[in-house]
Amino acid sequence: MSRQVVVATALGLDPARDRGRLEAAAEALGGRLEERAGHGRLHLDRPLPRERLEAAGRELGLDLNPLPEGFDPRRVALLLSDMDSTLVAAETIDEIADLAGLKPQVAAITEAAMRGELDFAEALRRRVALLRGLEAEALERVWAEGRLPLSPGAEALIAGLRPRGIRSAVVSGGFDYFTARLARLLGLDAHRANRLGMREGRLTGELEGPVVDARAKAAFLEELCDRWGLRPEQVVAVGDGANDLPMLRRAGLAVAWRAKPVLREAAPVRLDRSGLDAILAFIEP
Numbered sequence: 001m002s003r004q005v006v007v008a009t010a011l012g013l014d015p016a017r018d019r020g021r022l023e024a025a026a027e028a029l030g031g032r033l034e035e036r037a038g039h040g041r042l043h044l045d046r047p048l049p050r051e052r053l054e055a056a057g058r059e060l061g062l063d064l065n066p067l068p069e070g071f072d073p074r075r076v077a078l079l080l081s082d083m084d085s086t087l088v089a090a091e092t093i094d095e096i097a098d099l100a101g102l103k104p105q106v107a108a109i110t111e112a113a114m115r116g117e118l119d120f121a122e123a124l125r126r127r128v129a130l131l132r133g134l135e136a137e138a139l140e141r142v143w144a145e146g147r148l149p150l151s152p153g154a155e156a157l158i159a160g161l162r163p164r165g166i167r168s169a170v171v172s173g174g175f176d177y178f179t180a181r182l183a184r185l186l187g188l189d190a191h192r193a194n195r196l197g198m199r200e201g202r203l204t205g206e207l208e209g210p211v212v213d214a215r216a217k218a219a220f221l222e223e224l225c226d227r228w229g230l231r232p233e234q235v236v237a238v239g240d241g242a243n244d245l246p247m248l249r250r251a252g253l254a255v256a257w258r259a260k261p262v263l264r265e266a267a268p269v270r271l272d273r274s275g276l277d278a279i280l281a282f283i284e285p
Contacts, residue, residue, distance in 0.1 A: 004047040005067045006031065008040040009271070009278035011152055013062075015040055021060050028056045029064075039281040063278065065269045071253050073283040075234050076166055079157070080221055080247065082239035083172035083179055083193070086257050087186075087276070088148040092174040093127050095147040099138045102130050113243070115260055120173060120243045121211040128196065132205025136198050139177050148178065150186075151257070153275020158186045160280045167228065171220045173212055173243055192220050218246035236279060239263065255279055 008025055015022060015035040022040040026033040029052070031042040047066070057064040084091045097106035106127045113123035142148065158168050169190035170179050179191035194212045197204035210216065217239075225232055237244070237251035240259045245266055248254035256267035257276065264270055271278055 004044040006042040007281050009063045009274040011275045063274045068268045076283045077230050077234040079168045079236045082244050083170050084174045085240045089151045090148050095142045100134045120213045129205045131203045134203045153277035156277035171217045214243040214246045
């Protein structure tokens with residue numbers, strides 16, 4: 001009979017303090033609790049349907065995710081993350097638009113694109129076109145004013161990768177002005193995003209170079225694997241929207257972070273109540 005290991009995580013979870021919650025999860029699922037640093041593991045005698053794990057998680061305020069079969073945490077060598085609404089708790093273009101008084105118009109297009117209802121490249125060009133004439137200084141204001149706060153657990157996640165010798169990178173359908181700064185802030189090894197056109201200190205309303213869309217995100221994963229001599233199964237990929245799906249499908253471990261339905265349904269690991277550092281629980285041997 002096949003067995004199943006379920007990883008139990010939550011924002012701020014302390015196995016000692018929250019032992020009762022973890023024991024309740026083990027009892028609800030008919031498993032044995034193993035306490036780990038920052039999370040619990042539930043050892044089940046047989047696999048349970050995803051729906052049952054989700055129901056128990058909702059009741060107990062936990063994310064309950066099975067360890068994917070065939071995934072070897074000892075081989076993980078790269079974490080590749082989306083930026084907007086993943087590493088940072090905001091959509092960068094929405095924050096730029098807010099300074100221009102255009103946030104409602106741009107946000108509506110952003111949400112439709114992330115739900116998979118609009119072609120991403122076309123939607124991005126439409127949003128960028130609305131920013132034509134905006135002073136380039138607005139980009140620095142977005143960063144300096146703290147409009148792009150890190151998501152819970154982002155710093156702890158990247159810090160936890162370093163002792164394991166795991167590289168980290170960010171790829172975004174947003175803009176390289178911000179991925180470059182985020183990479184410096186967190187100490188990421190690589191970044192890629194779209195480049196905003198500028199002329200005489202103002203945004204042109206156009207992009208320079210090809211659009212970083214869903215296909216380009218997946219290609220960046222392959223590029224990094226080639227650069228560092230890795231295989232895709234050694235990559236953990238995390239995102240929140242439809243344009244992250246091809247990237248996640250190529251990775252050894254795909255994580256949906258507080259994700260839109262189209263991505264959430266496709267990802268084997270779903271984090272709705274945990275910090276990003278919960279990913280460390282899955283790469284612990």
